Amino acid sequence: MGHYLSREQSVLEFSHANAPVLNIESGESVTFQTYDCFSDQIQSESDLVTSIDLSRVNPATGPVFVKDARPGDILKVKIEDVRVRSWGVISTLPNMGVLIHTAETKTKIVPVDDSKIAHFNERIEFDVNPMIGVIGVAPAGESVPCGHPGAHGGNIDTHTITKGATVYFPVNVEGALFGLGDVHASMGDGEICGTGIEIAGEVTATLSVLRGHTITRPVVETDEAWYTVAEDHNLETAIRIACEDMQRLLVARWDLSPTEAYLLMSVAGDVRMCQCCKPSPVEQVARFRMPKLRNLPRLLGE
Amino acid sequence: MGHYLSREQSVLEFSHANAPVLNIESGESVTFQTYDCFSDQIQSESDLVTSIDLSRVNPATGPVFVKDARPGDILKVKIEDVRVRSWGVISTLPNMGVLIHTAETKTKIVPVDDSKIAHFNERIEFDVNPMIGVIGVAPAGESVPCGHPGAHGGNIDTHTITKGATVYFPVNVEGALFGLGDVHASMGDGEICGTGIEIAGEVTATLSVLRGHTITRPVVETDEAWYTVAEDHNLETAIRIACEDMQRLLVARWDLSPTEAYLLMSVAGDVRMCQCCKPSPVEQVARFRMPKLRNLPRLLGE
Numbered sequence: 001m002g003h004y005l006s007r008e009q010s011v012l013e014f015s016h017a018n019a020p021v022l023n024i025e026s027g028e029s030v031t032f033q034t035y036d037c038f039s040d041q042i043q044s045e046s047d048l049v050t051s052i053d054l055s056r057v058n059p060a061t062g063p064v065f066v067k068d069a070r071p072g073d074i075l076k077v078k079i080e081d082v083r084v085r086s087w088g089v090i091s092t093l094p095n096m097g098v099l100i101h102t103a104e105t106k107t108k109i110v111p112v113d114d115s116k117i118a119h120f121n122e123r124i125e126f127d128v129n130p131m132i133g134v135i136g137v138a139p140a141g142e143s144v145p146c147g148h149p150g151a152h153g154g155n156i157d158t159h160t161i162t163k164g165a166t167v168y169f170p171v172n173v174e175g176a177l178f179g180l181g182d183v184h185a186s187m188g189d190g191e192i193c194g195t196g197i198e199i200a201g202e203v204t205a206t207l208s209v210l211r212g213h214t215i216t217r218p219v220v221e222t223d224e225a226w227y228t229v230a231e232d233h234n235l236e237t238a239i240r241i242a243c244e245d246m247q248r249l250l251v252a253r254w255d256l257s258p259t260e261a262y263l264l265m266s267v268a269g270d271v272r273m274c275q276c277c278k279p280s281p282v283e284q285v286a287r288f289r290m291p292k293l294r295n296l297p298r299l300l301g302e
Numbered sequence: 303m304g305h306y307l308s309r310e311q312s313v314l315e316f317s318h319a320n321a322p323v324l325n326i327e328s329g330e331s332v333t334f335q336t337y338d339c340f341s342d343q344i345q346s347e348s349d350l351v352t353s354i355d356l357s358r359v360n361p362a363t364g365p366v367f368v369k370d371a372r373p374g375d376i377l378k379v380k381i382e383d384v385r386v387r388s389w390g391v392i393s394t395l396p397n398m399g400v401l402i403h404t405a406e407t408k409t410k411i412v413p414v415d416d417s418k419i420a421h422f423n424e425r426i427e428f429d430v431n432p433m434i435g436v437i438g439v440a441p442a443g444e445s446v447p448c449g450h451p452g453a454h455g456g457n458i459d460t461h462t463i464t465k466g467a468t469v470y471f472p473v474n475v476e477g478a479l480f481g482l483g484d485v486h487a488s489m490g491d492g493e494i495c496g497t498g499i500e501i502a503g504e505v506t507a508t509l510s511v512l513r514g515h516t517i518t519r520p521v522v523e524t525d526e527a528w529y530t531v532a533e534d535h536n537l538e539t540a541i542r543i544a545c546e547d548m549q550r551l552l553v554a555r556w557d558l559s560p561t562e563a564y565l566l567m568s569v570a571g572d573v574r575m576c577q578c579c580k581p582s583p584v585e586q587v588a589r590f591r592m593p594k595l596r597n598l599p600r601l602l603g604e
Contacts, residue, residue, distance in 0.1 A: 271492030
């Protein structure tokens with residue numbers, strides 16, 4: 001039987017100063033009820049993003065204090081399930097997004113059947129991919145608003161963070177102070193308008209402490225691949241940092257020289273976009289995907 | 303029985319001034335024998351990229367004159383097969399590539415079994431994805447060296463251009479003057495070191511003229527998705543242009559307003575990288591991926 005956290009227990013920034021709302025042992029599971037990224041302020045297509053309270057966006061349910069998690073450890077977060085409400089919101093954002101110069105201000109409500117199919121309009125439907133946009137731990141230094149990504153995680157908008165994935169975070173403060181929110185029924189790589197199908201939901205995750213490895217930024221594992229994730233206002237810099245992080249893992253775990261790791265990454269791995277919706281006040285986020293190759297060791301954990 | 307073009311019949315730039323080496327009717331197939339991107343100047347790991355003749359890189363076999371292809375038409379290129387030699391070359395490139403600051407100058411020879419498996423070293427092997435790096439038609443204006451991408455195609459390094467894919471090009475000059483080369487046994491999204499597994503090969507393609515649609519840049523179709531492709535020295539600009547091209551197709555064919563197309567792309571489509579290997583003297587290339595959704599019309603052709 002796992003723990004349950006109501007979405008009333010949420011924060012708007014990742015901070016070492018946040019008081020934990022739950023204390024757990026390593027290896028325990030928690031179900032996080034979540035608001036959508038607008039704190040559910042948009043309820044119909046006449047609620048425009050220009051008329052809501054933007055100081056309340058991107059709440060993360062938590063933080064959870066994980067006993068024995070200490071700076072230098074890794075917090076391993078296995079996503080057991082992501083369930084979403086029966087409708088979500090897509091919206092343009094003011095002065096933000098790749099094609100905003102072509103668009104009107106618009107809120108679109110999209111019905112979502114059973115966490116499985118989105119009905120964009122009467123003709124267009126598609127399978128969804130419920131995922132977590134905001135997920136992270138407290139940074140050691142300055143607090144970071146939940147709408148921003150960083151080395152601690154936060155708004156990394158990585159659509160491989162879905163049921164079955166595992167996310168690894170560097171622990172920066174005692175107890176890690178983990179939280180999540182901003183679930184999307186579906187989001188494309190790049191999130192070009194600045195939103196996915198924003199939706200309230202419930203996420204169940206198992207949190208464990210790993211020792212004996214260190215990482216400096218989030219790493220995501222799926223059945224097929226490993227991903228390093230990095231952010232910067234300059235997209236090319238974000239790409240470079242994600243590549244450097246993957247190179248470091250391959251040198252350490254697959255016994256390659258830096259040059260050999262670089263060549264392997266170029267021919268067998270992929271640069272992917274998480275968030276590239278410039279113009280935007282928020283950092284861009286890139287990830288590097290390295291497939292799990294036959295007979296090779298894991299890049300993190302046992 | 304299709305036509306056959308030897309790799310001796312190749313060009314180093316896409317140009318309206320190139321004399322055709324083959325004339326075909328619309329709907330005919332051609333097998334293109336191709337050099338690797340180094341014109342096969344690298345034969346062993348002691349042949350470094352710093353010692354070859356760089357004026358001879360990226361040859362494209364062709365050009366082929368397709369009768370009745372006229373400016374404003376589309377040239378449809380169905381890739382019937384891509385076969386590769388039993389070994390390929392991965393190489394660092396001088397002052398180029400995302401992790402070049404961490405790397406030594408190195409040539410690596412990689413055995414490739416039966417166009418299927420690459421043996422990176424005695425421990426690391428993976429399935430390959432034989433694909434075409436340089437593919438295009440003559441531009442109307444200035445010639446473009448085959449190492450560069452453009453609205454005419456060229457070095458667009460898009461790893462979805464493989465067996466079974468279809469590539470659509472705007473016809474800019476009488477006969478289109480189509481050519482291809484620079485086959486890779488495998489290449490990751492972004493091609494971060496500037497090379498894939500560079501390899502000589504043979505490509506069979508069927509070339510047809512389409513009328514009644516116009517496009518301004520290459521479009522790629524696979525079984526699962528449509529892709530628009532765009533290049534620029536600024537990666538964010540390349541992304542924006544690829545998004546604008548996809549938006550235009552969705553407005554025209556899926557009967558969406560520009561705003562609705564934008565929102566749909568953000569939640570159901572993906573920004574992907576073709577080539578993002580800065581620092582580099584070559585333009586970056588991005589693509590936008592829109593999956594083929596149920597019961598919706600094709601974006602090009604019948």
